[in-house]
Amino acid sequence: MEETIPFKTLHSREYQGHKKKVHSVAWNCTGTKLASGSVDQTARIWQIEPHSHGKVKDIELKGHTDSVDQLCWDPKHADLIATASGDKTVRLWDARSGKCSQQAELSGENINITYKPDGTHIAVGNRDDELTILDVRKFKPIHKRKFNYEVNEIAWNMTGDMFFLTTGNGTVEVLAYPSLRAVDTLMAHTAGCYCIAIDPLGSVEWNPKYNLLAYAGDDKNKYQADEGVFRIFGFESA
Numbered sequence: 001m002e003e004t005i006p007f008k009t010l011h012s013r014e015y016q017g018h019k020k021k022v023h024s025v026a027w028n029c030t031g032t033k034l035a036s037g038s039v040d041q042t043a044r045i046w047q048i049e050p051h052s053h054g055k056v057k058d059i060e061l062k063g064h065t066d067s068v069d070q071l072c073w074d075p076k077h078a079d080l081i082a083t084a085s086g087d088k089t090v091r092l093w094d095a096r097s098g099k100c101s102q103q104a105e106l107s108g109e110n111i112n113i114t115y116k117p118d119g120t121h122i123a124v125g126n127r128d129d130e131l132t133i134l135d136v137r138k139f140k141p142i143h144k145r146k147f148n149y150e151v152n153e154i155a156w157n158m159t160g161d162m163f164f165l166t167t168g169n170g171t172v173e174v175l176a177y178p179s180l181r182a183v184d185t186l187m188a189h190t191a192g193c194y195c196i197a198i199d200p201l202g203s204v205e206w207n208p209k210y211n212l213l214a215y216a217g218d219d220k221n222k223y224q225a226d227e228g229v230f231r232i233f234g235f236e237s238a
Contacts, residue, residue: 028095032048043071068083162174
């Protein structure tokens, strides 16, 4: 019997809009919109229709004055998205209007951002290995902690009572939440540990509705001229 190869008949499509490299992609909770963040200081919201071949509508989110390095959608609201930037701000946007509704000025260049699964808090990590927790309703910091090791990625568990940090030492640090008390250290790698995902959603990002995969990279051999491009895989036709 001939073995069936998954995805063999599926295709990818390119989406161009950003002027520089794309650093982050994320689907909203319903899988109807994809957000991308770029070195060009903007984020974009894309309305992805798997069975449509026309021009994809996108909304540009403008306001940051440095690279948008990571973004994340509200897990309970399909049209609210938060962005983290090197300009030391975190912004909350309405994806329908493209307008910034909230802004928080933090102390360092932000590189990581994630929502608590119940949508009440946002965690932000910066280049100085400092973690800030924002109350979403007031959009004000409620916790701040500086770590004495390199923090590369951050995530809550699905119940929101544990918090995880991947480190430059190759470990995953497990903290209780909201106390941020150290609970355990997981020996993950012999060198730096850079990524963590509690569910299969991350900068390779699965769509929860259409089974599409969005990704952005830096393949200089094949796509050197394609700065600002990201790709979505899983379409039935090219």
